[in-house]
Every structure is written in C-alpha cells, then in structure tokens.
Amino acid sequence: MRLLVTGAAGFIGSTYVRLVGGEHDVVVLDKLTYAGRRENLPEGTQLIEGAIEDPAAVREAMQGADAVVNFAAESHVDRSIDDQEAFARTHVVGTGTLLDAARELGVERYLQVSTDEVYGSIESGSFTETSPLDPSSPYSATKAAGDLLVSAHFHTYGLDASIVRGSNNYGPRQYPEKLIPLMVLNALHGDSLPVYGDGRQVRNWLYVEDFCRGIHTVLAKGRAGEAYNVGGPDECENVEVVKRVIELVGADESLIEYVSDRPGHDRRYSLSSAKLKEELGWEAQVHFAEGLERTVEWYRENEEWWGPIRSGEYREYYEKQYGKSLG
Numbered sequence: 001m002r003l004l005v006t007g008a009a010g011f012i013g014s015t016y017v018r019l020v021g022g023e024h025d026v027v028v029l030d031k032l033t034y035a036g037r038r039e040n041l042p043e044g045t046q047l048i049e050g051a052i053e054d055p056a057a058v059r060e061a062m063q064g065a066d067a068v069v070n071f072a073a074e075s076h077v078d079r080s081i082d083d084q085e086a087f088a089r090t091h092v093v094g095t096g097t098l099l100d101a102a103r104e105l106g107v108e109r110y111l112q113v114s115t116d117e118v119y120g121s122i123e124s125g126s127f128t129e130t131s132p133l134d135p136s137s138p139y140s141a142t143k144a145a146g147d148l149l150v151s152a153h154f155h156t157y158g159l160d161a162s163i164v165r166g167s168n169n170y171g172p173r174q175y176p177e178k179l180i181p182l183m184v185l186n187a188l189h190g191d192s193l194p195v196y197g198d199g200r201q202v203r204n205w206l207y208v209e210d211f212c213r214g215i216h217t218v219l220a221k222g223r224a225g226e227a228y229n230v231g232g233p234d235e236c237e238n239v240e241v242v243k244r245v246i247e248l249v250g251a252d253e254s255l256i257e258y259v260s261d262r263p264g265h266d267r268r269y270s271l272s273s274a275k276l277k278e279e280l281g282w283e284a285q286v287h288f289a290e291g292l293e294r295t296v297e298w299y300r301e302n303e304e305w306w307g308p309i310r311s312g313e314y315r316e317y318y319e320k321q322y323g324k325s326l327g
Ligand code: NAD
Pocket: 006, 007, 008, 009, 010, 011, 012, 013, 029, 030, 031, 032, 033, 034, 035, 036, 037, 050, 051, 052, 053, 070, 071, 072, 073, 074, 075, 076, 089, 090, 094, 113, 114, 115, 116, 143, 165, 166, 167, 168, 169, 170, 174, 175
C-alpha cells in the first residue's frame, strides 16, 4: 500500500512511520512547525514540506496514494488558549482540504487521528464513541470540527473514512511542552516543576506505540463512518505523574511548584476502548509504570534530540508561558 502520512515529523506520526515504514510505501507531508522535526523521521523517508491546508501541496503529496492517515495538528492546549488561529486553520481548513483531495483523487481509505478531548471532561466512568462531543478548549473544539467534517464526507460523498480518538500519549520524541517530557527535562536540570492548580486532574496515559498499533488496526480493519477510541490502560493524577518522574530521575520533591491553573482546565479524561478491543482485537501492551521508565530512560540518553529544542523556540515559549527562565 502507498500511504500518505501527514504531520509525521511530529511525535506520534514519526512513531507510526517507524512502525509501518517497512511494510508500506510511505510519503510524508509536513509543514515543519516548531513541533515538526525532520530528524524524527527514519532516514530515507520521503518528506514533502507543505501544509495540509494548501491544495497544491496536498494534491502533489496525495498522487498515487491508496490511503491517507492525518496526524497533522497544532497539538498543545496551552498554545491554543493563547491564540487559536493556527488551530482552526490546520484542524478545520486543513482537514477539509485533505478530504476534498482524497475524494477527487479516488483515495481508497482515509483515517483521521483525533483525541479524547473532543468529548470534554468526565467526572466518573469513561467516554464511549456514542458520547456527545463537548470540547472545552480551542484545541479540542477545532479537533472536533475536523472530526465532524470527516463524518460529513462519509455521509455526503461516501468517502471510506474512519476516526481514531486517542487518550494522552507519552513516549520518546514528544515535544517538551507536554506534561511528561517537560517534567523529565526540568527534573534532570533541577528546574522547578510547574503543576497547574491543585494537580489532581486525571489523564488516561497511553504509550505512543500502543496508540500507533491501534491506528494501524483501524486503518486496516475499521468500518467506514465509524469512530474508535484508543484509551491507555492506566489513569493517574498529574501530581502523582510528577512524583513518579521525580523518583525515576532521582530528583527532589521540593522542585514541585503549584502554579496558576489552566483556564477551562478539563478535570478528567477517561476512554473506553471496548469497541476497538471487541471488534478489532486491539489491546494496550504497555502499562504506565513500564512506559514511564522507558520514556525517562530515552530522554536521559538522547540529549542530542532535546538539546537544540531546549535552547531554541521552546525556551522563549517557556518564559512566556511560565514567567521564568529554564536553567
Ligand atoms: P506534534 O505537535 O508532535 O506533531 C504535529 C505535526 O504536525 C508536526 O510535525 C507539525 O509540523 C505538523 N503540522 C502542524 N500543522 C500542520 C499543517 N497545517 N500542515 C502539515 N503539517 C502540520 O503532535 P502529536 O502529539 O504527534 O499529535 C499528532 C496527532 O495526534 C494530532 O492530530 C493530535 O491531535 C493527535 N493526538 C495527540 C495526542 C497526544 O497526547 N499528543 C493524543 C491523542 C491524539
């Protein structure tokens, strides 16, 4: 199969290309934003630098593709609170541009990579695929709009399209603006560890390779017009995540600093993956304790990956977001 994988210079897409690259002919379309890095891709991967909202770039990249997997996104909630414009452009206009091209070029299969955040926050129990979409942040609202466009292209034009909704991912090559790599790198440097609000918000942690196996399962066997949840096996309060990182790094709990809460902060995410398990046989393989240990180890050993990031755009972002400099 010839696969067009968009946004694959980022964290999850590059893990996906590593997983399926040997088995399929892969072309990557990526705008190379602050989060997109050529070095994330395995050597020899065909990369077209361009935006999913650019019809010419999309048509060039999609020529001859049998299937499209769309990872391209602005992925950080805090940045969406600061300025939503790029989120709307990529998630809504970009997804629409990909869908139009897929239909016009007769692509056989389209898979949209989405998030549990489109369902909003849940106090108890877990979201299923029939839960209503109730997003809270500009990030999740624009992701939900993208999902709805995918459903519309299935209903209106009969496009063979499905959606996967993953819970919070973690693992190697995640940009350090996200909770786990931020805490690992700050703990390694002796910088303070900024916990939002009371730190008792809950996330459902999914090791990135488990998500990528789920994505590939749905691409191969999922039903058109359907969404599939891919939830991690473990839930954990943020402050507990931070304490586990401290222990693995060998840092001190006095580094924890409670800071102002994120506006509109979702309290808890929890996904039921029963549909994916029962229909398609997927199951998470990596528990949080093991995945976190692997992740901390990867960051310890890969300073050549995070060194340039921590001294570049990220440093400025950090100062603006947290009102203090990185050490
Ligand atoms: P990331 O920020 O690491 O990577 C995003 C990639 O998309 C980057 O390479 C970037 O250059 C590219 N990109 C951004 N805008 C683009 C555009 N307009 N055109 C082309 N390329 C563009 O993000 P990630 O964490 O790897 O997330 C990948 C996908 O998975 C996203 O759709 C995200 O919503 C979804 N998702 C993420 C998580 C998570 O925990 N990180 C969980 C569930 C779902």
